[in-house]
Amino acid sequence: MKGVNPMGQNEEGKLEKWREDYQDLPIPDQDLSDSVRKATHQVELRQRRQRKSLLSVAVVAIVCMIFVTTINVSPTFAQQIGKIPGMSHLVELVKFNKGHQLAIEHDYFEEINETVSQGDVSFTIDGVIRDQYGMAIFYTVELEEDDLFRTPTLNEAKIFKSDQSELQYTSYSFGGLNESSNGSYSGTAEIFTDEPIEETEFVFETEIRDEKFEVPFVAENQAEPVTYHLQESISINDDEMIIEEIAITPLRTEIIIDYATDNDWEYLNIEDLRLVNEHGETWASITNGISGSGTTDGKDIHYLQSHYFDEPESLTLEFSKFQAVPKGLDYLELDLENDEILHDPLDKFSDFTFRNGGIEIYLDTEDFHYYPLGRAYDSEGEEIDDHYSSSMSPENGRSRLYYSLNAESSDLPITVELNAYPHWIDDFNQVTIE
Amino acid sequence: MWLRKKQEDDAFVEQIQSYQADLYRTAYAFLKNKDEALDAVQEVIYRAYRKRKQLKQQKYTKTWVIRIMINYCQDLLRKQKRVIYMENVDSTSNQANIIQHLSLEMAIEKLSNSEQELIFLKYFHGLTYPELSEYFQVPQGTLKTRVHTTLKKLRYELMEDERGESNGAK
Missing domain, CATH: 2.60.40.1630 (bacillus anthracis domain)
Structure with missing residues (x-):
């Protein structure tokens, strides 16, 4: 090899020559086209897989509540965290999560x-x-x-x-x-x-x-999960729901609920779903973040915190506040061209506008902590899946919602699924678990 | 709706495709091997496609995808910690010229990942200070200082190299 380094050139000159010589590198055009084709094929396969997996979960409910609670870190927790060197910053991370605190306390x-x-x-x-x-x-x-x-x-x-x-x-x-x-x-x-x-x-x-x-x-x-198979039927006025199963693991509690097919109402969320211990104290309740999802066979899974390590003598499931809309009407229909709401089950939304690739709409209450808008579909029933951001903020007694949407006004009316709605049915229920 | 999305995706692939030679050269500069460079192009196009929503503006596509390539190659080399095998070089071809740059490339290899990236974008791909400044959202002065420091390091490495082979060329 001729290891000749042109001396006397500064680094910039050497780098310039380096670039020029690479410009003349033979490019294997045919092979490169093959590589590109393989890459796009991989992409297509991936898209197909993703479509499939998206279908398996029907609805996701997201709650965002601001907890105004003082932070009580128990002495045991403080002691446990002291044992792990360099972990004092964890206190900040788990202060809102009693389940995580309990796990740390129990050396888990x-x-x-x-x-x-x-x-x-x-x-x-x-x-x-x-x-x-x-x-x-x-x-x-x-x-x-x-x-x-x-x-x-x-x-x-x-x-x-x-x-x-x-x-x-x-x-x-x-x-x-x-x-x-x-x-x-x-x-x-x-x-x-x-x-x-x-x-x-x-x-x-x-x-x-x-x-x-x-x-x-x-x-x-x-830690093995603790599972209760219940199949307990509950009636809410003329409707029926079945508490099928409760499973408790260190990280969360899952409650599977099924609904009778001939119900009059669609139950979107149960806001105060909680487990109560022998002293009547709340043992686990809904947390911020994902609070529920649907299964392919129409059941709902609700997620609560877990206090797995805080073993109760008895547990009772209690709930009373249901978000509900008349069955089959759990959607909004929006006319993007004329900024008009064509369907809203109980007229809680108003002032709808479509602009800049997103919809803006107002809800008539500012005291609602669930994000109502779910998936959007065009007039052909095809999902508009380029949705990437949503926000909700209080504004003069109402809530302003924004939902980005890659749709055009010519897309005719679109429908948006409702995952939550500010209309409630109150009916107190208790199910004893153990 | 679905159709339009498909068209957009195709347009994205087409745009990336127009940079395939730039991507190949970049990969070759790191990997020194035709087959590995071709694999790298395939992987990087795939990754770029998956991450396309992170791309803020279309005008940055080229810089963006080249950075993905640089990162990919750095990652590969770090993992392999390997000896680079040169292919059989036809001395009449331009590959022979490229070999002249081995000591420069070895010096570049000693720089940190972000310094290497800067050298590749600025010199190998000829991005200007205003372009870099816009892309990284960093003042030009800061970039100039950074380039200057990097060139100084490079000079030091090259001198080390020449000292190492004191009876070398010239």
């Missing part, structure tokens, strides 16, 4: 402390709380101080099993990153699956600022 927090660094960013998995159907992963992102860019965000977080296949989850959520000290940010990701997770070795993969991080970790499930 698996310390991982595994760090991967890439350039100016390091990513650490501090620890994991896992059960048969889910994991709460606590992590920290640290940045070098002379950093050029902005506050970090995690993109595309995935979990791989030891056979390198991706863990298929049904719900995934992550809290934002909290800056716990200068240049150090902490957060929690929670994932849930509908099949039991058998593996114990995982790789957490995420992207921060276009750098990929792969962090291996081991987490074992040492």
